[in-house]
Amino acid sequence: MAFDSFTLAASTAVLADEPHARDHADMVEFRMDLASDPLAQLADYDGELPILATNRVAWEGGEADDDDARLDALETAVEYDTVAAIDLELECLLSGAGRRTAEHARERDVAVVASIHDFEATPSEVRMRELLEQATDRADVGKLAVTATSRSDVLDLLSVTNLLTERGRTVATMAMGEMGRHSRAVAPIYGSKIGYGPLDSADATAPGQYDLATLSRLVRELRG
Numbered sequence: 001m002a003f004d005s006f007t008l009a010a011s012t013a014v015l016a017d018e019p020h021a022r023d024h025a026d027m028v029e030f031r032m033d034l035a036s037d038p039l040a041q042l043a044d045y046d047g048e049l050p051i052l053a054t055n056r057v058a059w060e061g062g063e064a065d066d067d068d069a070r071l072d073a074l075e076t077a078v079e080y081d082t083v084a085a086i087d088l089e090l091e092c093l094l095s096g097a098g099r100r101t102a103e104h105a106r107e108r109d110v111a112v113v114a115s116i117h118d119f120e121a122t123p124s125e126v127r128m129r130e131l132l133e134q135a136t137d138r139a140d141v142g143k144l145a146v147t148a149t150s151r152s153d154v155l156d157l158l159s160v161t162n163l164l165t166e167r168g169r170t171v172a173t174m175a176m177g178e179m180g181r182h183s184r185a186v187a188p189i190y191g192s193k194i195g196y197g198p199l200d201s202a203d204a205t206a207p208g209q210y211d212l213a214t215l216s217r218l219v220r221e222l223r224g
């Protein structure tokens with residue numbers, strides 16, 4: 001998966017829901033940390049959409065314990081041809097804990113998305129640029145989800161998205177929460193390459209997400 005154009009991911013903990021996502025999504029983000037028996041779900045998967053496997057650790061807003069089993073599960077996931085990409089927190093690529101998993105993915109031609117989340121605030125433009133440069137130096141896509149508390153936070157995020165895209169880096173950005181919600185529809189115009197939406201907004205995997213059908217329509221209409 002090259003992520004060279006905008007990719008809409010249906011975020012779900014239930015792979016059997018994939019047929020409902022096909023009309024709108026380009027891929028499924030499988031939230032293994034929120035799923036029951038994720039490896040069995042992967043083994044049974046016979047859907048059409050490729051999978052981005054995420055096993056989000058608790059310190060980055062997910063539900064997976066920070067142990068070897070979490071990374072081992074991602075390594076098992078990349079053995080399936082249906083898995084086109086995995087998500088790893090930038091922090092665990094920097095610390096070295098996730099490097100083996102990233103290498104394992106690359107050997108299988110599976111893309112790596114390096115993630116950064118800030119659930120409190122939007123870092124300065126300089127810091128966001130630095131984080132996304134670190135992420136894109138180590139992975140196929142650098143993803144930054146921040147929390148906007150003002151419109152200027154969103155403008156800063158869009159500006160960094162635009163700059164790094166112009167410099168040839170593959171980034172995915174979004175502002176979580178109400179204030180930044182519109183960024184999910186607008187960031188693709190500035191180069192953001194992945195958007196996430198649940199099939200039903202009751203199953204949102206992050207604050208402020210639009211449901212999949214709505215995000216698909218907004219992105220399509222805005223990008224023309």
Ligand SMILES: O=C1C[C@@](O)(C(=O)O)C[C@@H](O)[C@@H]1O
Pocket residue numbers: 011029031054056087115143145174176196197205206207209
């Ligand atoms: O990292 C991301 C982005 C996200 O947090 C969002 O804000 O849409 C949703 C998560 O499911 C995904 O893993």
